[in-house]
Amino acid sequence: MLCLMLLTCADVVGRYFLNKPVTGGFELTEVLLAALIFAGLPLVTLRGDHITVDLFDPVTPEWLFRIQHALASLIGAACTGCLAWRLWLRAEDLQRAGETTSQLQFKLAWLTYAMAILMALTAAALLVTLFRRPQR
Known part of the structure; x- marks a missing residue:
């Protein structure tokens, strides 16, 4: 988050006061933001x-609250697992095509593979929460 903030500040100062923005600043911001979120x-x-x-x-009665928690965890794990699978397939496509960012030539497949792995970890985390006692 700090890197993202410093990059944005440097880009704004460079762009408006020095007439020289950070080269690839917009691309770096996009990549860092995606990495931060995932x-x-x-x-x-x-x-x-x-x-x-x-x-x-x-x-909500306690028994219904527990069922709701379990269903939310299961549905969330299934959805994030599906997203992880689709991201992995997209990363393979990007790898085969050799897709990169336009200015910095950063390989998009690397970021997409990382996103897929982090999404799979999120699915696993949802399965872990399935076995925890839900808190109100």
Whole structure:
């Protein structure tokens, strides 16, 4: 996050005051932002720090609350597992095509493989939360 902030500040200062933006600054920002988001998903999932809406939790019976938690974990694991699989297939396509960013020539397959692995870890984290006692 700090790198992203410093890069953006340097790019803005360079662009508006020195008339010389950071070369590839926009591409670096995109790559760092994607990495930041996907790197945080498994950790946030394991800690249970996702934003939740608990409008009906106070009036939901304990047994129904547990079923709801289990179903949410299972559905989430299935969805993130599917996303991991599709990201992996996309990374293979990018690898075969040799796709890179336009300015810095950063290989997009590397980032996409990392995203797929982190999404698979998120699916695993959701399966771990399945066996935890849900907290209201």
